[in-house]
Amino acid sequence: MMENYDFIVIGGGFTGAVLAYELIKTGVTVLLLEKDPNLDNATRYSYGGLAYWLATSETSHETAKKGREYHRNLSQELDADTEFREVNLLLTIDKNCDSNIILNNYQYFITKPDLLTVKEACELEPLLNPDAISGVLRYNHGHINPLKTTQAFQQAFLRLGGKIYYEDVRELITANNTIQGVKTQENSYFSAHTIVCAGWLTRKIFQQLGVNLKLYYTYEQVITVTQSNINLQTQVMAAASQRLILEQEAGKLESQWDKMGNELLPRIIDTGAIQFKNGHLCLGQVTQIFPNSQAKIDLKGSEKIIRQSIAKILPSLANLIGTCHNCLVAFTPNSQPLIGKIGDLNGIYAFSGFTSTLLLAPPLAKEFASFLTKNFED
Ligand SMILES: Cc1cc2nc3c(=O)[nH]c(=O)nc-3n(C[C@H](O)[C@H](O)[C@H](O)COP(=O)(O)OP(=O)(O)OC[C@H]3O[C@@H](n4cnc5c(N)ncnc54)[C@H](O)[C@@H]3O)c2cc1C
Known part of the structure; x- marks a missing residue:
């Protein structure tokens, strides 16, 4: 099978699901490739906390505020219950401290x-x-059910015409320093824009291209x-x-x-x-x-x-x-996510390595999708 898409997203955990959803909303064609139909990944075992307070700069504080607004409206937008609620976070101090x-x-x-x-x-x-x-x-603090929220993004993505295939990306199709698509065990898929949202495996995928990410x-x-x-x-x-x-x-x-x-x-x-x-x-x-x-x-x-x-x-x-x-x-050691082009490679991007992923990835996915798709507008 050989198919062409405007965007390919590798990884259907929280980061891949939200980015695929934000991309498809802009009217482009998107293929989401996930190797594990059971989503036995970091998202599944997450606490689900939305750390509104974790920002140390005005910029990250603004992103955190956008994340809070995003989650407040998300169940309605996705037509599915993300189990969002506000909770008290208690940080315990040891009796000897x-x-x-x-x-x-x-x-x-x-x-x-x-x-x-x-x-x-x-x-x-x-x-x-x-x-x-x-x-x-x-x-x-805020709280969501991370797995349910990921599945809700995926369902909304499918309703908007996105495709999800459960296949393991084994190889990137490369010519002249440009990634043209991906190969799974059985198929090749083509796109001028491949985005890696593969959690810890993001490191391995870029290593295939000779790039050592600080992830x-x-x-x-x-x-x-x-x-x-x-x-x-x-x-x-x-x-x-x-x-x-x-x-x-x-x-x-x-x-x-x-x-x-x-x-x-x-x-x-x-x-x-x-x-x-x-x-x-x-x-x-x-x-x-x-x-x-x-x-x-x-x-x-x-x-x-x-x-x-x-x-x-x-x-x-x-x-x-x-x-x-x-x-x-x-x-990432500096707690900053890797978002965008990496080195001088063309056609491939990272969207990974977040701290406070569940809060910050949604507003940043929205901005990144808007940046990536602006050239697709007539
Ligand atoms: C115990 C625990 C508590 C946590 N608590 C919080 C919290 O309170 N708040 C918070 O914000 N974060 C928390 N986190 C962190 C958060 O859960 C993760 O940062 C987030 O879920 C990562 O999402 P992801 O999409 O990057 O990775 P993952 O969820 O790991 O998803 C990556 C996906 O990519 C797929 N994939 C990888 N390689 C390929 C390939 N080659 N082809 C196809 N598919 C591929 C994998 O199968 C996987 O499904 C917690 C994590 C843990 C473990």
Whole structure:
């Protein structure tokens, strides 16, 4: 089969689905290629948080505000329930830490958190263990069901005439430094514009072209609980999160990536929990950095670590029956997404490596789609 499209999007996770949807809205033809019909990807295991507050510059603060507006109207626009709601995010401060020192670490965010006493925090979240914390930082936060939202983008994309094929992109069709399309196991598809939204595999796809992106990946382990009597009112996370620091450090070890080898840095645990509207819970999360994608993960060990740390903060959740999963998540060491042309290659673009993906990817997909399609207007 040989087909031609204005745009090919590789990857049907959250980033690919929103970009494909924003492209098709402009009236161009779009093919979305996804290798896994079950979407067993980073999006599936995500907490679903919309971190309105995570911006450190006026520009990212403006994008975050656009993201909030985007999500507020999205269920109506897509004619499907994304389960959007506003929640309190409680960032717990360990009982041995000085709340004011931790609060000070948040001064470089444009939106400052409220510092709550233990009593105030437990009023908002009665499941918190008052003996484990010295206080809590509170933010207004948003929440969606990331998988449902991705599927809703895909359905809306199909209704507008987009095509989704479940095929694995194996090769890029290249001539004279220009990408002309892609090859899957059975088919070739042609387009003057191929956009890579392949999560952690974005790194591998560009490596085929001889480009080493400054985009890496973490291994993330999380426990999902489908049935319980728990009623968690808030999203709970650690105020002294270590994941972003780990990502910065991992980016400095470029020469060690893509080689066989052990964990690059010691694993970390950021204790967190969120309950979805349907009652489903996510408990997490262990982050590990290996230099390649073949690492064997000790899921039992990670499950034990997550349960031990949850037992301190939210004791009633620690022994819920659940399953520990692992997935790989793309990141860039400077927390800036890769959007646009890469190097001097023509016909290929990246849209990947976001921090706060669920909030920021939609407004940036809208802008990127508008930029890419302006030459298609009559
Ligand atoms: C435990 C956990 C909690 C998180 N919490 C949050 C949160 O609260 N808020 C937030 O904003 N983010 C959160 N994230 C991060 C967020 O979930 C991810 O950044 C986001 O889902 C990534 O989307 P993506 O489309 O880039 O990647 P993915 O969801 O991994 O999708 C990439 C897709 O590309 C496909 N693909 C790859 N290569 C090919 C190929 N060659 N051919 C065809 N298809 C291909 C894959 O099959 C996959 O479906 C969390 C992540 C985890 C693991």
